[in-house]
Amino acid sequence: MDLIQASAVSKRFGGIAALSRAEFHAAAGEVHALIGENGAGKSTFIQILAGALRPDEGRILLRGEPFVAANPSSAQRAGVSAVFQELSLVPDLTVEQNIWFRREPLNVFGTVRPRKLRADTLALFERYRIPVTRPDIEVRRLTLAERQVVEIAKALARDPAVLILDEATSSLAPRETEWLLDLARSLADSGMLVIYISHRLGEVRHLARRITVFRNGMTVAAHDMAAVSDDEIIAEMLGRRLDRLYPERKPTATDRVALKIRDLTVGHRLQGVDLDIMEGEVVGVGGLQGHGQREMFQALFGVGRSRGSIELWGRPLHARSPRQALADGIALVPEDRRAQGLLLAKPVRENLTLSVIPRFSRAGFLDSRREKALVAEMIAFLRIKAKTPDQLAGTLSGGNQQKVIFGKMLLTEAKVLLLFDPTRGVDVGTKGEIFQLMRDLAAKGYAILFYSSDLPELVHVADRVAVLRNGRIAAVLEDGAISEANILKAAMVEGGVH
Ligand SMILES: Nc1ncnc2c1ncn2[C@@H]1O[C@H](COP(=O)(O)OP(=O)(O)OP(=O)(O)O)[C@@H](O)[C@H]1O
Ligand SMILES: [Mg+2]
Numbered sequence: 001m002d003l004i005q006a007s008a009v010s011k012r013f014g015g016i017a018a019l020s021r022a023e024f025h026a027a028a029g030e031v032h033a034l035i036g037e038n039g040a041g042k043s044t045f046i047q048i049l050a051g052a053l054r055p056d057e058g059r060i061l062l063r064g065e066p067f068v069a070a071n072p073s074s075a076q077r078a079g080v081s082a083v084f085q086e087l088s089l090v091p092d093l094t095v096e097q098n099i100w101f102r103r104e105p106l107n108v109f110g111t112v113r114p115r116k117l118r119a120d121t122l123a124l125f126e127r128y129r130i131p132v133t134r135p136d137i138e139v140r141r142l143t144l145a146e147r148q149v150v151e152i153a154k155a156l157a158r159d160p161a162v163l164i165l166d167e168a169t170s171s172l173a174p175r176e177t178e179w180l181l182d183l184a185r186s187l188a189d190s191g192m193l194v195i196y197i198s199h200r201l202g203e204v205r206h207l208a209r210r211i212t213v214f215r216n217g218m219t220v221a222a223h224d225m226a227a228v229s230d231d232e233i234i235a236e237m238l239g240r241r242l243d244r245l246y247p248e249r250k251p252t253a254t255d256r257v258a259l260k261i262r263d264l265t266v267g268h269r270l271q272g273v274d275l276d277i278m279e280g281e282v283v284g285v286g287g288l289q290g291h292g293q294r295e296m297f298q299a300l301f302g303v304g305r306s307r308g309s310i311e312l313w314g315r316p317l318h319a320r321s322p323r324q325a326l327a328d329g330i331a332l333v334p335e336d337r338r339a340q341g342l343l344l345a346k347p348v349r350e351n352l353t354l355s356v357i358p359r360f361s362r363a364g365f366l367d368s369r370r371e372k373a374l375v376a377e378m379i380a381f382l383r384i385k386a387k388t389p390d391q392l393a394g395t396l397s398g399g400n401q402q403k404v405i406f407g408k409m410l411l412t413e414a415k416v417l418l419l420f421d422p423t424r425g426v427d428v429g430t431k432g433e434i435f436q437l438m439r440d441l442a443a444k445g446y447a448i449l450f451y452s453s454d455l456p457e458l459v460h461v462a463d464r465v466a467v468l469r470n471g472r473i474a475a476v477l478e479d480g481a482i483s484e485a486n487i488l489k490a491a492m493v494e495g496g497v498h
């Protein structure tokens with residue numbers, strides 16, 4: 001008997017049907033992948049399973065018994081634990097306080113037993129080989145990837161029978177991703193049901209025994225993974241065939257330097273970086289996570305303190321703030337969209353035009369007709385799944401939020417674009433569109449600096465790849481030398497490739 005049997009599950013948000021009679025069946029001891037386009041209803045469905053949302057209709061059985069979780073803690077008590085797509089840790093608490101939040105070991109006076117808390121945490125880390133070493137550090141000091149690992153640890157601390165991972169690898173570096181994939185497999189081998197949501201088909205294929213495909217809130221297929229090809233899965237997801245994911249790489253670089261970086265230094269995390277990005281060029285930034293990529297992008301966007309010189313088309317840039325960087329013609333798609341990219345409580349429309357208001361105003365008055373037209377155009381162009389431009393950004397699916405950030409950047413007049421993992425959480429169809437868009441922009445004379453946590457993206461989309469190691473450029477790969485193997489080699493080996 002399947003551990004989870006869900007049938008005819010529906011959920012509406014106002015006028016939006018997020019789920020329409022969705023079906024989902026999964027057994028103990030398997031990794032079961034749930035896939036579908038951005039906005040297909042995956043997160044809505046697992047939020048229902050995990051007690052964060054109530055379905056409008058439908059029937060869910062857990063171990064053959066009717067199951068309705070009123071809230072996440074009651075789902076957890078029934079054995080269902082989820083790591084949601086958007087992280088939920090309390091930044092000012094430590095790692096261990098977050099993991100055992102409201103479940104801390106207490107003494108008879110009701111106060112927390114710190115030594116027991118520490119011991120439980122270390123035992124948990126050891127048992128699952130959790131790649132975080134400091135239980136006592138405050139979460140706000142961790143990187144996005146480390147926070148993601150802590151979320152996973154927190155879900156595991158509940159000893160679930162069903163573990164749900166929603167896009168859990170999208171903010172992890174390759175090493176942590178490997179850890180999670182191994183862990184998911186061994187948890188399933190020991191009898192757990194792991195429900196795995198990811199836009200990375202490679203991972204899904206590698207990991208899952210069965211797969212359920214959602215489209216527009218409905219279940220369109222469920223298969224044994226071994227019985228279907230990637231192309232078939234993609235066609236089921238999108239409702240059409242995808243000809244190619246990566247665009248043709250026609251070099252469009254001119255001999256004009258758009259962004260000239262000299263001796264860029266951020267503390268000891270980024271040291272003396274020299275790099276020229278030509279007009280019409282896409283330059284990838286590679287390297288193991290934490291080797292200065294983040295600092296490089298932030299420094300170029302005027303965030304934090306840095307030294308060195310930056311020129312835009314021969315003009316020195318002295319951006320001391322993102323606002324100034326934007327005004328000077330440089331824009332960023334940031335890593336953490338919830339914290340840096342979006343105003344969740346504001347409409348999509350306002351998010352899109354946030355950085356460009358001056359363009360729409362005449363003598364201080366907003367030209368709302370022009371604003372409306374441009375917003376509508378951008379929503380159509382990026383195929384942002386919003387019911388109306390007034391839908392609040394926080395209620396879009398994860399991938400659609402990412403599209404809004406992209407659109408916001410495109411509506412600025414900046415022609416130097418810093419893209420930090422721009423396809424994180426984006427479905428394959430849209431990924432292909434974003435890559436094509438990057439090449440089209442380059443052909444129009446934009447200069448693009450592009451970091452990706454997904455190596456194949458760098459290999460297929462960038463004209464050159466600068467590999468960072470210990471805050472320095474270890475190699476700049478060109479043409480035929482751009483390969484996953486060479487990027488990794490340069491990232492790890494002293495001396496790199498020549
Ligand atoms: N609170 C809400 N209010 C209005 N609409 C919502 C709300 N939550 C979700 N939706 C809508 O429901 C639909 C399904 O969203 P969901 O987050 O489940 O998609 P998803 O498959 O997880 O997509 P992604 O791959 O982008 O994460 C989307 O159209 C989304 O905008
Ligand atoms: Mg989602």
